[in-house]
Amino acid sequence: MNIQERKEKWRAVVAKNIARSPERMEKFLTTSSIEMERCFTPGFEYPGYEEQLGFPGEYPYTRGVQPTMYRGRFWTMRQYAGFGTAKESNERYKYLLSAGQTGLSIAFDLPTQMGYDSDAGMSLGEVGKVGVAIDSLADMEVLFDGIPLDKVSTSMTINSTAAVLLCMYIAVAEKQGVSADKISGTIQNDILKEYMARGTYIYPPKESMRIITDIFAYCKDNVPKWNTISISGYHIREAGSSAVQEVAFTLADGIAYVDAAIKAGLEVDEFAPRLAFFFNAHNNLFEEVAKFRAARRIWAKIMKERFGAKDPKSLMLRFHTQTAGCTLTAQQPDNNITRVTIQALAAVLGGTQSLHTNSRDEALALPTEDSVRIALRTQQVIAYESGAADSIDPLAGSFLVESLTDQIEKEALEYIEKIDTLGGAVEAISRGFQQKEIQDSAYAYQKAIEKETLIIVGVNKFTVKEPPPTGLLRVKEAVEISQKASLAAMKGGRDEAAVKAALVTLEAAAKSTDNLMPSILVAVKAYATLGEIADVFRDVFGKHIETVVL
Amino acid sequence: MAERMIRILVGKPGLDGHDRGAKIIARAFRDAGFEVIYTGLHQTPDQIVAAAIQEDVDCIGLSILSGAHNTLLPRVCQLLKEKSAEDIKVFGGGVIPEDDIPGLKAAGIAEIFTPGTSTADISGWVRDNIQPRA
Numbered sequence: 001m002n003i004q005e006r007k008e009k010w011r012a013v014v015a016k017n018i019a020r021s022p023e024r025m026e027k028f029l030t031t032s033s034i035e036m037e038r039c040f041t042p043g044f045e046y047p048g049y050e051e052q053l054g055f056p057g058e059y060p061y062t063r064g065v066q067p068t069m070y071r072g073r074f075w076t077m078r079q080y081a082g083f084g085t086a087k088e089s090n091e092r093y094k095y096l097l098s099a100g101q102t103g104l105s106i107a108f109d110l111p112t113q114m115g116y117d118s119d120a121g122m123s124l125g126e127v128g129k130v131g132v133a134i135d136s137l138a139d140m141e142v143l144f145d146g147i148p149l150d151k152v153s154t155s156m157t158i159n160s161t162a163a164v165l166l167c168m169y170i171a172v173a174e175k176q177g178v179s180a181d182k183i184s185g186t187i188q189n190d191i192l193k194e195y196m197a198r199g200t201y202i203y204p205p206k207e208s209m210r211i212i213t214d215i216f217a218y219c220k221d222n223v224p225k226w227n228t229i230s231i232s233g234y235h236i237r238e239a240g241s242s243a244v245q246e247v248a249f250t251l252a253d254g255i256a257y258v259d260a261a262i263k264a265g266l267e268v269d270e271f272a273p274r275l276a277f278f279f280n281a282h283n284n285l286f287e288e289v290a291k292f293r294a295a296r297r298i299w300a301k302i303m304k305e306r307f308g309a310k311d312p313k314s315l316m317l318r319f320h321t322q323t324a325g326c327t328l329t330a331q332q333p334d335n336n337i338t339r340v341t342i343q344a345l346a347a348v349l350g351g352t353q354s355l356h357t358n359s360r361d362e363a364l365a366l367p368t369e370d371s372v373r374i375a376l377r378t379q380q381v382i383a384y385e386s387g388a389a390d391s392i393d394p395l396a397g398s399f400l401v402e403s404l405t406d407q408i409e410k411e412a413l414e415y416i417e418k419i420d421t422l423g424g425a426v427e428a429i430s431r432g433f434q435q436k437e438i439q440d441s442a443y444a445y446q447k448a449i450e451k452e453t454l455i456i457v458g459v460n461k462f463t464v465k466e467p468p469p470t471g472l473l474r475v476k477e478a479v480e481i482s483q484k485a486s487l488a489a490m491k492g493g494r495d496e497a498a499v500k501a502a503l504v505t506l507e508a509a510a511k512s513t514d515n516l517m518p519s520i521l522v523a524v525k526a527y528a529t530l531g532e533i534a535d536v537f538r539d540v541f542g543k544h545i546e547t548v549v550l
Numbered sequence: 551m552a553e554r555m556i557r558i559l560v561g562k563p564g565l566d567g568h569d570r571g572a573k574i575i576a577r578a579f580r581d582a583g584f585e586v587i588y589t590g591l592h593q594t595p596d597q598i599v600a601a602a603i604q605e606d607v608d609c610i611g612l613s614i615l616s617g618a619h620n621t622l623l624p625r626v627c628q629l630l631k632e633k634s635a636e637d638i639k640v641f642g643g644g645v646i647p648e649d650d651i652p653g654l655k656a657a658g659i660a661e662i663f664t665p666g667t668s669t670a671d672i673s674g675w676v677r678d679n680i681q682p683r684a
Contacts, residue, residue: 110564110565110566110616111565113565114565114592116565121594122565122592122594123565124594124618124621124622124625125564125616125618125619125620125621125622126564126565126616126617126618129616129617129618130566130616130617194567197567198567198568199566199567199568199569199591199592200565200567238568238570239569239570240570240574326570329665329666330664330665330666331666363645363665363666364645364647364665365617365645365647366617439573439574439577442570442573442574443573443574443577443578446574446578446669449668450668450669450670459666468648468649469647469648472647472649474647475617477620477621546590546591548588548590550573550576550577550580550586550588
């Protein structure tokens with residue numbers, strides 16, 4: 001069958017899809033009334049077209065995971081936000097939803113991410129700083145007050161303590177009258193990249209992997225619309241990796257999670273459809289587009305050939321993208337708007353399912369409301385004005401982009417093979433392999449900037465003298481005081497016997513091989529704090545000590 | 551006798567896991583000819599000060615991106631003073647707003663380097679401002 005005949009078959013499938021949910025417009029036209037085809041294809045022989053590119057929504061998904069992509073509906077515009085108290089963050093979420101944002105993305109403060117209550121010694125100075133402080137279900141109730149959890153999908157950037165936060169979310173939904181099978185969202189829950197790049201790990205790898213597979217197993221039966229992990233290359237890239245390393249190390253982590261879940265007794269097609277990914281959109285436009293396309297193709301092949309997955313949803317690499325925070329400059333911060341635009345465009349041309357655009361002032365502080373609005377508007381301009389969303393995988397067939405896609409695939413597969421020979425991602429991380437690779441790239445990048453072989457506008461070229469920036473967002477130190485006070489008040493009003501009983505049951509579960517989720521859910525409903533729950537696990541599982549490689 | 555090398559402790563106070571900067575600066579210091587000890591993540595001010603004294607360093611470089619700098623950096627200086635080790639100079643870097651710098655300097659931090667500073671500038675500052683302690 002030649003490409004045109006295959007395309008006819010694909011069209012027939014798409015037509016059925018469109019009958020169910022129509023595209024945004026009947027026809028997509030340029031300013032000159034030239035029609036934008038849904039998916040352009042070569043009008044000539046293209047050896048390997050079907051195996052390497054195929055059609056949107058079809059294996060190997062190089063051209064996208066859905067048959068209509070943004071012609072059906074735009075990507076989800078999802079701005080990561082949260083700071084201070086639950087009440088302040090709740091107000092920011094309501095503002096973002098009213099400004100046209102279509103999903104929530106929760107930033108938690110570091111104590112919450114590390115399993116410490118706001119009154120713990122380790123939390124000193126950190127409460128409410130980089131995200132919202134959550135000590136117990138009481139804070140979670142305030143955080144989602146007035147936000148219907150059956151209507152919004154919520155992404156939570158939480159890893160070591162993901163099981164606890166997910167249980168709190170389930171409990172809040174229940175109080176709203178929304179059952180667990182109706183809620184949708186994502187927990188990041190990707191511990192491997194924490195050991196490698198992001199740093200908010202608590203327990204050793206083996207125990208962390210057990211918590212993660214418990215979440216997979218629990219959600220498959222009870223929270224079927226939840227994305228149970230977001231396997232993240234974002235932070236690997238932020239730590240300084242190259243695009244190839246980002247893809248390779250992320251997919252190697254993905255392989256480790258699939259292996260662990262299968263070992264825990266799950267069938268691949270039972271959980272693989274709920275695996276999601278999270279990538280970075282960096283500066284090099286074409287390399288980034290090629291990276292997203294290569295990642296989809298590699299993952300589809302891995303799932304099919306290595307794991308024998310049959311459900312097409314298991315083969316699809318769906319991903320969230322965030323523009324690269326590490327490219328933002330403190331100098332001439334308005335230039336960051338331009339960087340973010342190019343990066344966001346790369347994500348869209350690369351077929352992302354959702355997108356966070358960074359704000360111009362993030363090299364200086366948390367973003368102000370004005371900056372966040374510009375960042376969201378950047379996505380809206382790309383969506384509604386640029387035409388980039390009107391034809392699927394628009395850079396396909398570009399000699400440059402196809403060649404880059406092939407090359408990224410090849411080099412990433414070489415890394416994955418290397419990690420396999422080291423015994424897999426978990427073992428390679430414990431030896432510091434990925435960390436060393438990332439650090440070498442980061443150091444080379446910094447040296448290139450200092451030698452001026454890499455130009456950063458406003459930093460090592462086109463510099464100006466500028467006054468210090470004004471109007472930055474500051475998290476009040478008072479947050480720590482008020483958060484401690486409300487924690488103390490909550491503890492004063494709860495049923496201590498119930499908390500104690502729940503924690504004893506939890507400890508027993510941790511020592512057994514039972515799924516942890518039901519006992520965590522009981523504990524959060526009894527208003528046991530995040531720190532109390534994490535302490536139980538710290539006692540049973542121990543703490544992870546990093547392998548420092550310099 | 552050859553002059554003793556400058557010994558630097560690079561520390562990551564607080565809970566943030568962003569160690570790209572800390573590791574780059576540690577490596578740049580080593581390439582610049584200093585002796586470097588890196589603490590790893592999630593260090594309390596007490597742990598940092600204990601390590602600095604035990605390792606007999608000449609200065610401490612603290613990298614922090616969590617926003618907790620106004621609490622944690624002065625605490626390191628205060629603890630050094632309590633241990634009569636205030637001759638160990640402390641400097642810092644990270645996402646630290648300009649407005650916070652005067653307060654940090656008043657609390658005893660010798661210098662703050664903000665995003666975009668080159669490693670060569672920081673190494674130069676160390677060479678100009680830190681002497682190996684007797």
